[in-house]
Amino acid sequence: MIMIKGAVGKKEYKEPFSKGIMARSLHITDLGHDEAYEIASCIENKLLEENISEISIEDLAIFVTNYLKNYVDPVLAEKYIKWRNVRKSKEPLIILIGGASGVGTSSMAFELASRLGLKNLISTDMIREVMRKIVSKELSPVIHKSSFNAYESIRTPLLGPDPVVEGFISHVDVVNVGVEAVIERALKEGISIIIEGVHIVPGFIKEDLIRKSNVILFTLIVRDEDTHKSRFYSRCRQPWVKRSLDNYLSNFHLIRKTQSFMIDQAIKHNSKIIDNVDVKYTIDIMVNDIIEKYGGSYDVRQESKGNNDN
Numbered sequence: 001m002i003m004i005k006g007a008v009g010k011k012e013y014k015e016p017f018s019k020g021i022m023a024r025s026l027h028i029t030d031l032g033h034d035e036a037y038e039i040a041s042c043i044e045n046k047l048l049e050e051n052i053s054e055i056s057i058e059d060l061a062i063f064v065t066n067y068l069k070n071y072v073d074p075v076l077a078e079k080y081i082k083w084r085n086v087r088k089s090k091e092p093l094i095i096l097i098g099g100a101s102g103v104g105t106s107s108m109a110f111e112l113a114s115r116l117g118l119k120n121l122i123s124t125d126m127i128r129e130v131m132r133k134i135v136s137k138e139l140s141p142v143i144h145k146s147s148f149n150a151y152e153s154i155r156t157p158l159l160g161p162d163p164v165v166e167g168f169i170s171h172v173d174v175v176n177v178g179v180e181a182v183i184e185r186a187l188k189e190g191i192s193i194i195i196e197g198v199h200i201v202p203g204f205i206k207e208d209l210i211r212k213s214n215v216i217l218f219t220l221i222v223r224d225e226d227t228h229k230s231r232f233y234s235r236c237r238q239p240w241v242k243r244s245l246d247n248y249l250s251n252f253h254l255i256r257k258t259q260s261f262m263i264d265q266a267i268k269h270n271s272k273i274i275d276n277v278d279v280k281y282t283i284d285i286m287v288n289d290i291i292e293k294y295g296g297s298y299d300v301r302q303e304s305k306g307n308n309d310n
């Protein structure tokens with residue numbers, strides 16, 4: 001049995017090598033579960049071949065990196081070690097995923113959390129629901145509407161060129177107070193989190209938060225109208241979904257207006273836009289951006305210094 005040595009603070013521990021844990025850590029390199037498990041088995045065999053019965057976490061990471069570089073793919077080796085750099089960071093990772101209703105922010109947030117091994121995920125719809133209990137309809141009618149039809153509840157004269165966008169802005173502005181509260185709490189507590197929903201709009205979140213190096217914002221869109229519309233059918237086919245298909249189809253033109261506004265905001269604030277046409281494409285882009293931004297620079301050759309290539 002191979003024992004892995006680690007330390008939490010000054011307290012040292014040893015635990016048996018687990019192919020399952022190794023496979024999960026390889027999942028970040030966009031290897032499928034089965035392939036990652038197979039490589040984890042090969043790594044275990046390689047360790048046994050080299051009569052390694054005990055190895056530190058740090059040396060195991062170098063061993064895995066060199067194994068990926070020499071026997072699998074240097075690009076995967078780079079992704080693996082960069083992601084480890086991200087996870088070793090003392091700062092929490094705050095990932096914000098915005099997008100109009102139905103583009104796939106919830107699904108992609110769940111997929112990304114699974115790929116990155118992040119445990120904290122919250123939707124802005126949930127934040128809004130809590131705020132709706134606290135803020136009365138009289139005080140803020142817009143928060144008690146959907147983002148795309150909030151304009152119907154605005155009591156003041158509509159001044160902007162497009163009432164739908166004006167209503168969306170008012171709605172997001174209020175919910176954003178809750179979104180910023182969650183970001184601030186996550187930063188204060190030091191927990192990495194993914195926050196997703198229509199209320200994540202470039203230019204709405206306070207500069208001192210969005211400017212932080214460990215806060216990253218993606219705007220998901222679906223450029224093609226028919227594809228976007230199909231997402232509502234796809235969602236409503238899921239048995240647990242209670243939201244009515246008609247509500248979104250009858251307001252689809254309004255939802256598309258909110259998407260156009262989000263695209264304008266993302267361009268204006270130089271924020272990443274991803275056309276969410278394919279799950280793997282979307283997740284790979286987000287993972288690569290996160291690793292590039294946080295993983296630091298890494299030259300695969302660095303790991304071979306002082307370690308025999310395996």
Ligand SMILES: Nc1ncnc2c1ncn2[C@@H]1O[C@H](COP(=O)(O)OP(=O)(O)OP(=O)(O)O)[C@@H](O)[C@H]1O
Nearest residue numbers: 101102103104105106107231234235276277278279
């Ligand atoms: N990249 C994708 N390719 C194919 N289907 C997708 C993709 N992303 C999401 N979907 C599907 O589209 C439907 C809507 O996705 P999801 O519920 O995540 O949207 P949403 O943006 O969270 O919507 P809302 O903000 O209204 O809750 C779901 O059935 C989901 O499985």
Ligand SMILES: O=C(O)[C@@H](CO)OP(=O)(O)O
Nearest residue numbers: 101125145146147148198
């Ligand atoms: O406000 C919205 O655009 C959507 C986002 O999910 O919420 P609801 O389904 O409540 O309309």
